[in-house]
Amino acid sequence: MKKKLCSILALCGFTVVFNSCGKKDEGYKPPIDNSKAIVLSCLIENDMVLTDHNPYGVDYIVECDVEVQQAMLTITEGVTIQFKENTSLKVNKDAAIAVNGTAAKQVVMKGEHTGAYWWGLLIQSKDSRNKINHLTISNTGYGELFHDVFAGYIYDAKIAIGVEGMASITNTTVNDCKGIGIIYGSEATITGYSNNKISNCALYPVMISGEMLSNTLNLSNSTYLNNGSNYIALYSHNSTNVVNKEVTFQETPIPYFVFNSIEFRKNVTMEGGVELLMEEESYLLATGSNTNFHINGTASKPVIIRGKMAGAGYWKGLCLGGNSQGTFNYLNISGGGNDFVGINVPFKANINVGDIDPASLTINNCSSSDNADNCDVGVHNRGALLINNSPAIVNICQE
Secondary structure (H helix, E strand, C coil), X not given: CCCCCCEEEEXXXXXXXXXXXXXXXXXXXXXXXXXXXXXXXXEECCCEEECCCCCCCCCEEECCEEEECCCEEEECCCCEEEECCCCEEEECCCCEEEEECCCCCCEEEEECCCCCCCCCEEECCCCCCCEEECEEEEEECCCEEEEEEECCEEEEEEEEEEECCEEEEECCEEEEECXXXXXXXXXXEEXXXXXXXXXXXXXXXXXXXXXXXXXXXXXCCXXXXXXXXXXXXXXXXXXXXXXXXXXXXXXXXXXXXXXCCEEECCCEEEECCCEEEECCCCEEEEECCCCEEEEECCCCCCEEEEECCCCCCCCCEEEEECCCEEEEECEEEECCCCCCCCCCCCCCCCEEECCCCCCEEEEECCEEECCCCCCCEEECCCCCEEEEECCCCCCEEEC
């Protein structure tokens, strides 16, 4: 961060040195001096390197919506950028950004005052050089900077960092955002995500597409604290709620939250310790002969799928249909049965097996509770197969 000042006091012919850099600092802080701060241009069209040139104050001031266009913006360690009210930093599709902070010298982006003071950072480009490392960003979410289409609807969001293109975000601290900490758009690519700390955001700390969940995306080694909805929010791309890639839910320190339904068309795996909260009237559907649904809970780390709010019939439930297959180990599921899931499914249940086409499911050491129609598992008569090795599940509904 900024350098400390050592002062010299001359008194009565003697020179006394107060070393504010040492242990006898007693909390001394040099006065802030922003006289050397540089006002950034609203349009950056040539490659630019921002440097820590003002050790006792702000290095750069933003007074408008800054756009990086056809250029590379590099921000070196220790740089502090102060944003005036109602401003933003946007990296256009033909540009790139590299924030090269270090643990000892973070790059700081902050509002002139606390609170939702500026709009945030938006990365639209798919440039592989886009990298955010050791950034501290605060006082964001003044207005809706992010716009995309989720599940067939336009989604506008207040953010701290938005990625519509490609970016790596590591060792980054997001604090005091009046919206979402980090959001990834429907066409975004995550090239790196680790060791981030997201706190005091009014909504979610992170929002991503269900298609982005993989065994290489590690959301678990980051910290999420004191956010208004402290969940990893998941969405599907189109109005049919389809996720058309293989996905893996890894254990995370906070629950996942499905705020619109998801239909899996490829293999899906949920590892032990995963907790999945469902929005009201949402559902999970696995369908297709190429879809295998594996839940790998353990006795000490079961997988939990439940409604966001407690109570029977809060969400619609989980269904395996369309020739899909599943094996569920140590799943605790509750709150389903709000409505039918799948095509021609006859039961409102926490879990349904089979719809217009057959499906097969093996459940081992699973439990089910708070289902709307007293039906833990519904089995369709169109060739559906259930193998129940779960003593706690006794309410099987079958045609």
